Each structure stands twice: as C-alpha cells, then as structure tokens.
Amino acid sequence: GSAVAAPVPSVQAPTMEDYVPPVSPALFPQLTLIFMAVGVFFLGNFLVYEVTSLKSARSLSKEVFMALAASIFLGFGVMFLALWVGIYL
Numbered sequence: 001g002s003a004v005a006a007p008v009p010s011v012q013a014p015t016m017e018d019y020v021p022p023v024s025p026a027l028f029p030q031l032t033l034i035f036m037a038v039g040v041f042f043l044g045n046f047l048v049y050e051v052t053s054l055k056s057a058r059s060l061s062k063e064v065f066m067a068l069a070a071s072i073f074l075g076f077g078v079m080f081l082a083l084w085v086g087i088y089l
Contacts, residue, residue: 028084032077039073042066 046066
C-alpha cells in the first residue's frame with residue numbers, strides 16, 4: 001500500500017509589537033542643537049582657560065572636567081546630527 005501522510009500541525013506566528021525608539025525622531029534636530037551648543041560652550045571655556053591661565057596656576061581636575069564635558073556633549077551632538085540626516089548608527 002500507499003502511505004498516508006500525517007497532518008502537519010499549524011504553527012501560529014508570534015504577534016509582535018511595533019518598535020518604539022527611546023528618543024522620538026522628531027526631537028533629533030532640537031537635541032542636535034542643544035548638545036552641540038553646550039559642547040561648544042565647554043570647548044570654548046576650555047580653550048580660553050588654557051590660553052589665559054599660567055601653567056603654574058592651571059588645575060588638572062578643571063581641565064579634565066571641561067575636556068570631558070565638551071567631548072561627551074559634542075559626541076552626543078554629532079550622533080544626533082547623524083541620526084537627523086538619516087545615518088542610523
């Protein structure tokens with residue numbers, strides 16, 4: 001005789017919810033401008049501090065704080081700028 005194939009059980013695909021990004025893409029322009037402005041402020045403050053203060057009067061902790069703050073804010077500013085123009089990181 002001929003073999004009869006057993007019925008294949010139907011498998012239901014799991015239902016998935018839409019992805020909701022943690023930051024709305026509508027906020028990318030504003031976040032870019034805010035982060036870049038704050039980063040440029042810290043960068044300018046750092047450069048003025050380096051140029052106007054004497055080497056003996058400089059504070060390493062103040063230099064590191066200003067450089068780190070400028071770096072972080074400008075980094076996030078560039079990231080949101082890239083996201084704003086469609087370069088998804």
